[in-house]
Amino acid sequence: MEPRSGCPVNAAVEVLGDRWSLLVLRDVIFGDRRYFRALLTGSAEGIASNILADRLVRLVDAGILTRGTAARGQRARYSLTEAGIQTLPIICALGDWGLDWRSGSDELRGRQRLIRDQGPAFIADLMDELRVRHLDAPPRPHDGPSPFERLDAARDTPAG
Template identity: 40%
Template sequence: MKTITKRSGCPVSFSLDFLGDKWTLLILRDMVLSDKNSYGDFLASNERIATNILADRLNTLEQYGFIIKRVSPEKKNKFLFSLTEKGIELVPILMELTIWGSKYNPPGNEKLLKALADDKVGTILKLQQKLRNAIP
């Protein structure tokens, strides 16, 4: 598991300690936008995360309270991951990254981008409520 060492009192530095890794952000993206919640779901993402990195990032996210892990009710040897309130509060940041990225790179999710353009706050609130409803 990645150990987080506080380098300074700067809020940007503190945030980057947790979110400065692309794999962490992509796992969070998949949880928020693609309803992925299992190890296999994350491995199936287009970016092809290595199994050791995925396990490490999931452990770090759980250790620092961004996600919770529970045993699947259907399959006892499978774990499911859900965002905590701390993780859900990252949705606006992910949406801002989505908007910024789509400005300079061809968009991938035009439906989401249109919803954000039409009503960014409402779209973010709907995503957050959907995720809150999924907390076990």
């Protein structure tokens, strides 16, 4: 997929610049939704099946996701590539902007607050965990709950 110009911002926007691509990545990253049906039914925004199918093809073609092979009657599983994992800081930056400038429910904002409060080291830990889940990297030891367990707990705890 060749960008229309040599501008790096344009090249990124051509892959990530539509609403649905970023939301699909959000659901793969934070919801661990890796199958078409899970992405379709788990979308709070109500993505249509034809839009989801199109975005998955685009993200695979762009090298952001891979699509596992599925035998007849089986479902294909999508996994993040390293390029896909590297979108996490972008998604987190967008979430921070949303915290500051847009309204939303406390329940859904808790995860973003935790990410912002924990800072860059936490984002790096999340990326390492994604490498374990999606790229079969060896797990790194950590004290206490995993970064994703901490995010799940933050989402389940009302903001005070």
